[in-house]
Amino acid sequence: MEIIVTHVNADFDSLASLVAARFLYPQAGLVFPGSCEKNVREYLETINHGLSLYSIRQIDLNGIKRVIIVDTNSSDRIEGFDSIFKSQPVIHIYDHHPGQDPKISPEVSVIKDRGATITILLDLIREKGISITPALATLFLLGIYEETGSFTFPTTTEFDLSAAAYLFSQQADLKTVNRFLAQTLSAIQLEVMADLIKSRRIHFLAHGGNVMLLKSFKDEYVSDLAVVIHKIMDMAGPQAVLAMVRMKDRTCVVGRSRVPEIDVGRILLPLGGGGHSSAAAATIKNINLKEVENKIIDSLDNRTEQSYANIKDLMEERLPYAIQELIKKTAETADQASYPCFVVGGLVRDILLGKTSFDLDIVVEGEGIDFARLLAEKVGGEVKKFAKFKTAVVTFPNGFNLDVATARTEHYPHPGALPEVKASSIREDLFRRDFTINALAIQINAAHYGDLIDFFGGREDLAKGLIRALHPDSFRDDPTRIFRVIRFKKRFGFEIEDGTESLMGKALADGMLDRITNQRIREELIQILSEGQPYLALEALQNRGILVRLHPELALSDNFGFLFHQIHDLLFHFRLIIGEEEIEPWLIYFLAMTEDMDFIHTEKFVSDLKFTRRQKNKILTARKRSRQIVELLTTSPEDLTPASIYRELQLVSTEALILVLARISLLPDKNLSEEAKKRVATYLVHLNRMKVMISGEDLKQMGLPPGPDYTQIMEAIFFARLDGKVLTKADELDYVKTYFR
Numbered sequence: 001m002e003i004i005v006t007h008v009n010a011d012f013d014s015l016a017s018l019v020a021a022r023f024l025y026p027q028a029g030l031v032f033p034g035s036c037e038k039n040v041r042e043y044l045e046t047i048n049h050g051l052s053l054y055s056i057r058q059i060d061l062n063g064i065k066r067v068i069i070v071d072t073n074s075s076d077r078i079e080g081f082d083s084i085f086k087s088q089p090v091i092h093i094y095d096h097h098p099g100q101d102p103k104i105s106p107e108v109s110v111i112k113d114r115g116a117t118i119t120i121l122l123d124l125i126r127e128k129g130i131s132i133t134p135a136l137a138t139l140f141l142l143g144i145y146e147e148t149g150s151f152t153f154p155t156t157t158e159f160d161l162s163a164a165a166y167l168f169s170q171q172a173d174l175k176t177v178n179r180f181l182a183q184t185l186s187a188i189q190l191e192v193m194a195d196l197i198k199s200r201r202i203h204f205l206a207h208g209g210n211v212m213l214l215k216s217f218k219d220e221y222v223s224d225l226a227v228v229i230h231k232i233m234d235m236a237g238p239q240a241v242l243a244m245v246r247m248k249d250r251t252c253v254v255g256r257s258r259v260p261e262i263d264v265g266r267i268l269l270p271l272g273g274g275g276h277s278s279a280a281a282a283t284i285k286n287i288n289l290k291e292v293e294n295k296i297i298d299s300l301d302n303r304t305e306q307s308y309a310n311i312k313d314l315m316e317e318r319l320p321y322a323i324q325e326l327i328k329k330t331a332e333t334a335d336q337a338s339y340p341c342f343v344v345g346g347l348v349r350d351i352l353l354g355k356t357s358f359d360l361d362i363v364v365e366g367e368g369i370d371f372a373r374l375l376a377e378k379v380g381g382e383v384k385k386f387a388k389f390k391t392a393v394v395t396f397p398n399g400f401n402l403d404v405a406t407a408r409t410e411h412y413p414h415p416g417a418l419p420e421v422k423a424s425s426i427r428e429d430l431f432r433r434d435f436t437i438n439a440l441a442i443q444i445n446a447a448h449y450g451d452l453i454d455f456f457g458g459r460e461d462l463a464k465g466l467i468r469a470l471h472p473d474s475f476r477d478d479p480t481r482i483f484r485v486i487r488f489k490k491r492f493g494f495e496i497e498d499g500t501e502s503l504m505g506k507a508l509a510d511g512m513l514d515r516i517t518n519q520r521i522r523e524e525l526i527q528i529l530s531e532g533q534p535y536l537a538l539e540a541l542q543n544r545g546i547l548v549r550l551h552p553e554l555a556l557s558d559n560f561g562f563l564f565h566q567i568h569d570l571l572f573h574f575r576l577i578i579g580e581e582e583i584e585p586w587l588i589y590f591l592a593m594t595e596d597m598d599f600i601h602t603e604k605f606v607s608d609l610k611f612t613r614r615q616k617n618k619i620l621t622a623r624k625r626s627r628q629i630v631e632l633l634t635t636s637p638e639d640l641t642p643a644s645i646y647r648e649l650q651l652v653s654t655e656a657l658i659l660v661l662a663r664i665s666l667l668p669d670k671n672l673s674e675e676a677k678k679r680v681a682t683y684l685v686h687l688n689r690m691k692v693m694i695s696g697e698d699l700k701q702m703g704l705p706p707g708p709d710y711t712q713i714m715e716a717i718f719f720a721r722l723d724g725k726v727l728t729k730a731d732e733l734d735y736v737k738t739y740f741r
């Protein structure tokens with residue numbers, strides 16, 4: 001025997017699904033739970049439905065071979081679950097709620113993203129070519145209406161609308177639906193609604209925000225279009241909607257906006273329409289739907305007609321003077337060549353965040369390489385061209401580099417590959433970028449100086465502290481963005497928007513990391529390790545299982561947080577005393593990060609990542625020598641001469657020394673670490689900078705025959721100097737006379 005069951009407190013969707021499932025399982029008995037919604041009870045009591053519904057008590061529960069569960073997949077919601085499932089029947093599930101109850105292991109599970117379960121079952125019935133009576137069509141329609149809140153709930157899909165339209169064609173009785181529910185749409189309105197939703201696309205506006213564009217084509221007149229548009233607005237939640245419906249010889253356009261920045265009245269003005277900024281309409285004759293759409297897009301894109309942010313003052317306030325000058329020169333060149341020209345990327349983001357930024361990226365709508373040549377002529381700089389990418393770097397006489405790109409779209413031949421580039425507009429150029437906060441631009445041509453170009457809501461996301469991918473393929477196009485999202489999150493203390501989080505999760509699950517070349521992984525790692533507080537991002541990489549994917553032995557040690565803090569403090573100290581340029585901070589953090597890996601693995605990891613020979617040398621030497629250096633720096637002063645310190649320390653890089661000091665500072669004896677720090681400082685500031693004053697010429701004049709001995713003599717003088725035995729040039733000459741003649 002087999003039965004069909006549904007959840008307790010049955011509603012119209014569960015009742016409709018129960019009845020519909022019977023068409024797929026004609027032998028099954030319908031088990032209706034004791035409890036149901038009030039309107040469902042009224043329906044069952046007042047309508048002559050002719051359904052045979054059983055309660056669980058009326059069923060012989062022994063020997064149930066198969067149970068079909070509809071409109072739920074949770075065992076907790078099924079009345080008498082334990083007794084029904086005692087005989088371990090085969091289970092089939094039909095539902096629109098996501099998730100999976102671990103207590104149930106169904107043989108068939110049809111769970112789809114639909115507003116109502118009946119939509120799923122109706123599709124299956126229709127596939128079988130089964131027709132339904134008007135009474136059943138009415139019940140099914142009740143299910144859809146109720147479960148989608150008359151198509152206003154965000155869960156509503158175009159499939160629910162199509163299903164409802166079909167039910168109308170099967171003579172579903174709207175009066176009955178109305179009797180049990182309020183607020184219904186007519187069949188033609190539903191059809192239009194389904195078409196409109198299917199056609200939807202989002203149009204991004206230059207000054208921020210977006211408009212949903214919808215269209216439909218009908219042979220007959222559709223009344224009360226506005227009601228349909230309202231429902232779509234409630235359901236989809238866009239900032240504004242412009243819907244175009246072609247009816248016979250005319251196109252009706254209805255506009256609705258929730259935000260003052262998008263003035264639909266003004267947008268429809270060029271189409272002969274009118275209304276308020278939040279609600280407007282137009283009727284257009286004699287041109288086809290496509291032409292109407294083009295006119296609307298023209299009107300939306302007409303930047304001069306709209307108000308948008310200008311951030312000229314912020315630029316003056318927040319950009320270093322040298323960058324402002326550079327921008328002015330660039331803008332002059334652009335104006336002379338009549339190229340629209342924009343500052344893009346991180347600098348725009350940082351201006352809005354109130355941070356100083358020195359990375360100037362320029363995009364021109366035109367030939368970037370030609371533009372770079374003109375600019376270089378103007379400022380007397382040099383151009384390096386990358387024809388394949390249509391980009392160029394202009395090096396200014398003061399050594400400053402400016403990246404110039406052609407506004408471009410990129411096509412990625414396969415995930416992780418370098419893009420193929422073709423010229424396009426600034427909007428497309430921005431759209432290919434990673435996150436909304438990085439897809440902002442500022443126009444710099446004199447007539448538009450300071451205009452913020454924000455097609456994708458980047459400014460709003462900056463204000464909300466959200467990192468949001470621009471489009472669903474972002475991580476597939478460029479999986480290095482997985483590293484970037486984590487880097488920016490930690491740098492700015494932002495959150496990753498939910499959709500972006502799941503796109504990233506999917507990219508990781510799909511093995512996108514494996515598509516990134518080792519060189520690009522190295523560059524991303526270096527960037528992360530160059531952040532102010534890299535341990536936050538590293539920890540996030542570890543927690544997401546990314547570090548171990550880079551190398552199976554790569555794991556942060558337990559106290560790496562302390563270690564990284566120590567490095568951070570020491571870096572501050574040593575940069576003050578020896579200067580910025582001499583230290584590469586990322587290298588210290590790299591050494592710290594790989595501390596727990598054995599030498600062989602480190603060597604392989606470093607080779608795989610294709611570090612330069614110099615970097616590789618620094619890393620591996622540090623690994624080989626750090627233990628001896630810790631010992632040396634922590635031995636008592638009597639045993640150490642400056643020369644003996646020098647001999648050992650000069651074998652490793654400054655970065656390695658800072659790591660060693662960080663390690664020592666984690667030891668309980670604070671005096672020890674202070675002493676070690678002094679020794680390293682003395683080495684870096686004095687010993688390492690000492691030079692012998694006499695030259696080979698002096699030795700020759702003293703009558704010493706030139707040859708390999710000279711090196712030995714010079715070395716001996718140098719060590720004597722380190723130990724303070726010689727101070728002047730005369731001392732050095734005496735030293736040679738005493739020991740080498």
Ligand code: CTP
Nearest residue numbers: 345346347359432433434435438439478480481
């Ligand atoms: N970009 C991207 N995808 C990448 C790398 C870069 O879309 N994988 C785009 C972003 O628009 C970014 C710009 O190129 O803003 C410049 O990249 P980059 O200089 O690497 O980053 P910034 O955003 O400037 O960040 P940072 O402050 O770390 O330099």
